[in-house]
Amino acid sequence: MSRSPYPPGANFKPAEDYRRLRRIIAEDSDWSLAIVPCLSTLCLQSIMRNFEESPIFEVLTPIQKDFVHDGLSTSLPLNVTANLISDGVFWKRCCEQRWDLCNVSHYNHSWKRMFFERHMENTIELFIPDVTETKTVLEMIPLCKNYVKRLDISQLLPPVKEPQKEEEEYGLDLAGENEYDRPSMDHFDFNILLKRLTKLEELHLAYRVKQCGMNFEWKMFEMTDRDCESLAKALKSCRTLKLLRLYESHIEDKKCRLLVKHLLDHPSLRELDFSHNLIGDKGARAVAKLLTRSKLETLNMSDNGVSDMGAKAIAHALSKNSTLLSLNLRLNRLKDEGGQALGKALLNNNTLLHLHLGGNEVTGQTAIALAKVIAQNNTLKSVNLSCNILGVDGGKALEEAMSYNTSVTECDIRLTEVDEQSVSFINQVVWTNQSEEEKRLANESKTKKT
Template structure:
């Protein structure tokens, strides 16, 4: 019997690649020139070839050809250290295209970066982008160029201050929003992450030109459901045109304008939008809304049948505004979340709210923290909570009420929470919305 001894003692027939494996490697190497071969494969074979595909393949080749899977996971992990797929509907392909487009927009310098960079990628990603989370928007660099000496610096600074605001603006979203036919959420912050020694306040605010551009862009985006523009120095003047164009928007259900400088005039515009739209969630915390703005919101809230979430934290509505909102809740039958923390409220508002808690069976979360409710307000709320069975979360920290009343309120809340868990998730799904 003949015995053949291999030169390599570790050699085994198992190491010989199969014909199928060789074909897969050939298709992976030649995919750019022979896309039709990949298209004819079964879904199982496509998944098997994805680990063999080169990450340097052009995007116009892989965008529509390669399905969601290992290839897009490799692309994401190569570019970004943190990849939480749960934030993207558990789709690696969606994560890649959303973050890729976000990076292009955040690094786009108006009047300098070629817009063709954006135009080339839009047809490739339009079917996969459902959310844009833009954390930085740059201005033209010429606006912040300074001279070499102090005199030149002063001249440049004066020129920047005298420059008409209409001549400068950030990235124009008109073309992008018109092309992204699947976009549902848009989050914008008009700021620069790292400005270094070239700090200017203009780097941290939306301009009039930006507002006009956004009003046009929103008209072409009919699928938008969530809009957030935070920390962008939006005032009453800039707020009005933005909200006016959203009044007839067919799908918008959430609006977040928190951490801006909206006052009573802007609050009235928000109230008008609330009266004509189908908003379910409204966040205008940390603005400068006072009594008249709160009263305008309360007037609409009393007749509104869609809003579920209202956040007015860190404004200055005071007791006059607080009472108006509380009285509106006696008629409102849909609101489940209300945040009035840090609004200079006293026991006067607490007494009116206590009457609401006796009748309202819809409100589930109430935040009154950082208001001087005192013992009188605490007693009124405690007595009302003894007869309330629906409120499951009530924040009364830093309200200057005595320990006895606070304990009574917290005990009532705990009882409601236990009863809510006993009723089960089906009941909660019918009575509230997950925010």
């Protein structure tokens, strides 16, 4: 008979005592069965480590894709991730790692769109003619063309200025040599890009250098003739463009006319912004022609050199136009001849909602002409005549007209030398119209919901 290994009188079963005495001593003191990843996780981690060589994504389940989004390296080449990784956490991580400010609401809440638009913008803004290879842009187009809808280019760099040769310093430079030494482009050539961006709807563009330092030259802040020719052709080829904003680029009449020539009969252009340039009457006449051969809804020509002749041309086009909703001629050189022409044109126009003539040289005569419009036209929503010398008579005319108006919800007559009593009455009518407009919109909203 075998002898029991347990002491006499023990009150526990042999099997339980065996489990209590058993011990596992691991080499890793932090090891625990709870932290051992499951096989599927190990497989996904292997996919992420080898993603560049063997990109596997579409066959994964939604939960597995989310896991990959969270852990995939943001340094992977774009030719691997661009057309494979869908919008989501991965592109959010890419954006937040690269830029401090990331407001995705400006990109229709698409992180992928934000990344590719800002990536393209940075590439163009740092492009140096004859130094940066154009293939860096061309190779990117197939990767981002489905996601880029807006480009906001706030800087365009000129070619690198070569140091003067010894012969030039002594006045021995030959005229023919300058032609051969001329760079192939003065700034980035948009002709190689815009026709390939098939989803582009907005282009904001300024020919300037943001941080020129002690190397300042005026030519850093202007579009050259060659730039204008290439951009004009590029704009014509971009059939999806809805908004063009070309500002602070030293555009004068010649360049404006060339740009407009290529925008005539554009199928999708709805908003044109040529503000803060040097456009005069000849350029304004070209823009007036565009109003008759396009479907523009917004035209901004503020801070240019348009005077009465240009304003009269725009007014003539406006009298026949049925699409323009907003016209901004702030900070130009309009006098009463141009202002009265615009007022007369609006008597035959039932489309324009917003008119801005602030900061010109119009007087009470223009105010009287516009007063007739305000009294008869119930389409116009806002009129801005600020910083003009309208005087007491102009104010009285506007006051009387506003007493018949129910549509104007903004009438800016600050700094116009209008009598305070007229200003008070006009503001009261504007406030009443605003209240009625809010009620109307609220009722329409309730009707739609029901």
